[in-house]
Amino acid sequence: MFEGGANPMVADDYMEQVETQLTSMNVTEDHLKIILATYKFTKDAKFWWKLITNQYKVEEVSRDKFKELFYKKYFPASNKWELKNQFISLIQGNMPVTEYENKFTSLSRFAPEMVSNEVDKVQKFISGLDYKMRPLLIAQGIKFYSEAVEKALMLEVEAKDKEARREQWR
Structure with a gap:
């Protein structure tokens, strides 16, 4: 409907x-x-x-x-422009990786030229991630978007685990 x-x-x-x-x-x-x-x-x-x-x-x-x-x-075109700009400026910030990835996927359709191939898509995804994750993912030379998402999720789980252990020792 x-x-x-x-x-x-x-x-x-x-x-x-x-x-x-x-x-x-x-x-x-x-x-x-x-x-x-x-x-x-x-x-x-x-x-x-x-x-x-x-x-x-x-x-x-x-x-x-x-x-x-x-x-x-x-x-209208003004809405498309606004959504394209949201994609261009999308960063993870305080969002969990899954939420960032969902927004990335949803908004990417408004800037298809930025994600027209796997290399560009991976680079754009990684560039919006938390600054602590970016160098770790860039150093791995990831070629596929699904791999970038999976590794970002793994890094997020590891960071949460590390923080939980820190709290446990306090």
């Missing part, structure tokens, strides 16, 4: 989910894609779609035009 609203990530997730479902169902005709995509609209999204259908004949709207209208309403 898609209600509309102000959260652009929800809109983008909805559109991605619809695209995946339509591809798996092998729907090829644009007007059928649009009918199926709008079938789950509720509340504000349903009202918005009614306004659009007053302006356009659904049969004459291409899939690309539908997506353009949808994104203009629910995910």
Whole structure:
């Protein structure tokens, strides 16, 4: 279901989910894609779609035009720019590695050119990690993102264990 609203990530997730479902169902005709995509609209999204259908004949709207209208309403360029900047400036800070990795993955879709290959993705991920972890991971010459995440998680567990032992000795 898609209600509309102000959260652009929800809109983008909805559109991605619809695209995946339509591809798996092998729907090829644009007007059928649009009918199926709008079938789950509720509340504000349903009202918005009614306004659009007053302006356009659904049969004459291409899939690309539908997506353009949808994104203009629910995910304007200013939001994309803001999310791209959030990715560019993303650092771990006080987040656990799992939370940092989830944000990294979620926001990376807005700056695909920065993670277009494994080397760039690994470098960007490591560069945002806690300053104590970075040199340890850089020195290992990690080539795969999954390996970088796994090793960062291991370093985090080790750091927590070390801190627990320190507290135990006090």
